Amino acid sequence: MIRRITRAVAATSMLTGLLVSFPAAADAFAPATHCRDVTVPVSLAHGQPARERIWGRLCTPGHRPTATVQVLISGLNYSHVYWDFPFQPDHYSYVRQANQAGYATFDLDRIGIGRSSHPAGDEVTLESNAYTIHQVIAALRGGAIAGRGFGTVMLVGHSYGSEIAKLESAKYRDADALVLTGSAHTISATAQQGLAQLGQPVDQVPRLAAEVPAGDNGYVTVQDAQRPAFMYNVADADPRVIALDIATKETNTIGELSTIGDANAPGMAERITAPILIADGADDKLACAPDATDCSSAATLAAAERPFYPHARLDAVVIPHAGHAINLHRDAVLAYRGIIAWTQRTLAARSPSG
Numbered sequence: 001m002i003r004r005i006t007r008a009v010a011a012t013s014m015l016t017g018l019l020v021s022f023p024a025a026a027d028a029f030a031p032a033t034h035c036r037d038v039t040v041p042v043s044l045a046h047g048q049p050a051r052e053r054i055w056g057r058l059c060t061p062g063h064r065p066t067a068t069v070q071v072l073i074s075g076l077n078y079s080h081v082y083w084d085f086p087f088q089p090d091h092y093s094y095v096r097q098a099n100q101a102g103y104a105t106f107d108l109d110r111i112g113i114g115r116s117s118h119p120a121g122d123e124v125t126l127e128s129n130a131y132t133i134h135q136v137i138a139a140l141r142g143g144a145i146a147g148r149g150f151g152t153v154m155l156v157g158h159s160y161g162s163e164i165a166k167l168e169s170a171k172y173r174d175a176d177a178l179v180l181t182g183s184a185h186t187i188s189a190t191a192q193q194g195l196a197q198l199g200q201p202v203d204q205v206p207r208l209a210a211e212v213p214a215g216d217n218g219y220v221t222v223q224d225a226q227r228p229a230f231m232y233n234v235a236d237a238d239p240r241v242i243a244l245d246i247a248t249k250e251t252n253t254i255g256e257l258s259t260i261g262d263a264n265a266p267g268m269a270e271r272i273t274a275p276i277l278i279a280d281g282a283d284d285k286l287a288c289a290p291d292a293t294d295c296s297s298a299a300t301l302a303a304a305e306r307p308f309y310p311h312a313r314l315d316a317v318v319i320p321h322a323g324h325a326i327n328l329h330r331d332a333v334l335a336y337r338g339i340i341a342w343t344q345r346t347l348a349a350r351s352p353s354g
Contacts, residue, residue: 033099035059038145042111044119044128054132055115056080056108058145061099066074068152068347069104070173073133075159075182076252077222080107081115082083082158084326087244094327095157097336103343106140110161112219113250118211121218126160126259130168134346137174152176152347156339157184157325160256167263170271177346178272179339181279182324184301185264185308188289197228198223208251217250233283233323236330245328264308275313275350277342278305279335281322288318315342 038058041050051339057080060066072083072094084107085092095105109116111132112124119128136145144148154177157158162183171173200223202208212219224246228234232242263269280287280295288295293304301316317338322329 012055012059032062033096036063038106040136040139040145042275044123045131050135052111052117052119052132054111054117054136055245056106056136056145057095058098058104058106058227059095060104060146061102062122064102066102066104067150068102068343069146069150070098070153070154070156070179070343071103071133071156071160072107073155073164074110074113074250075157075161075267076256077249078158079159079250081246081248082325083107083156085241085244085327087241092241092332094332094336096310097333098156098340101344103313103340104146105192106136106145108136109163111210112244112253112256115213118213118219120213120308121216121253122255124218124253125255126163126262128166128258133164133168133239134172134174137168137172138308141174147222152350154179154343157181157183158327160252160260163260163263166272167228169274170263170268172250174272176350177274177343178276179279180276180282181326181335181339182223182281182282182287183278184287184293185269185305186293187286188195188292190291191230191286191289192314194226198226198230202251205249208249212251213243219271220254221228221249221251224249230285231323231325231328233281233321233329236283236321236323237328238330241328245325269308270310272309275315276309277301277315277317277339277346279317279319279326279339281319281324281326281329284326286326286347300348 018340032158041053042052043050074082084095089096098105138147140150155175156179157165159182162180164177200221202219228242294300295318298316306314319326322331326335
């Protein structure tokens with residue numbers, strides 16, 4: 001069970017497993033992907049008016065139509081940039097890899113982040129995040145985003161984004177598959193204690209202070225100096241990537257931190273029936289530390305996580321050398337190929353047309 005974190009920090013969750021082989025890299029010369037920015041009206045809870053908005057970028061493959069879209073959900077203090085990193089995109093952009101593999105992506109800013117609405121900080125919780133994603137799925141299926149409906153919708157989360165995906169799937173059961181990265185039920189108490197020291201008021205970062213409601217102390221962020229020690233295996237990361245990650249950091253809310261364990265409340269995860277892939281870095285200091293989950297192999301990670309999901313097929317992949325933010329490591333492409341290979345197998349088993 002993920003423990004609640006009571007201070008303003010960027011705590012996140014994680015995943016695990018080992019993949020033995022990967023498919024060949026996607027064709028770098030595939031026809032251009034078609035991308036456009038979209039705003040989806042949403043409410044924060046059932047019965048409320050849709051006064052807020054979720055911003056996202058829909059990208060569809062140029063080489064063939066697809067019935068499958070992946071909704072990409074970032075973790076605390078990250079935005080859509082995490083999935084489409086603006087540095088050496090052939091290596092660090094999951095969006096590009098998924099599109100080249102034939103899947104559409106909807107790379108969004110979560111509620112309270114970046115280009116999406118910023119309600120009062122105490123209203124931005126795990127529950128309201130999950131409910132806004134539920135509305136995004138309905139819009140994708142109904143054609144309100146792409147002009148045509150997608151028959152298959154996957155949720156792909158990182159860290160807190162994985163917790164959102166879990167809660168959304170448990171409550172609404174409208175996702176066809178889940179990819180949970182940087183996420184596990186048992187995380188390091190030692191790392192949590194360290195992260196608890198890294199909170200930073202938003203008003204100390206002018207760029208972020210301009211985004212949030214004036215005077216709202218419910219929004220916080222994370223200090224720069226020690227963050228790489230928790231998010232990265234620094235030896236496996238490009239210093240330029242770390243610097244850009246820090247420069248593009250986002251916010252989290254006290255409401256998100258106080259509800260971080262809700263997806264793991266008794267009986268919640270066992271409601272998930274969609275197939276699940278857990279993908280963690282072998283050097284993830286939150287999920288795969290000695291006082292966390294055993295990520296020494298796919299078997300150990302899957303064995304640790306399967307009891308929590310008795311009604312879902314669960315697979316795992318461990319990315320060698322990667323830390324918590326697996327997309328931002330030198331071995332990121334291994335993670336992308338592992339996720340795409342699992343997606344191909346899972347959708348093929350579900351439906352011959354994928």
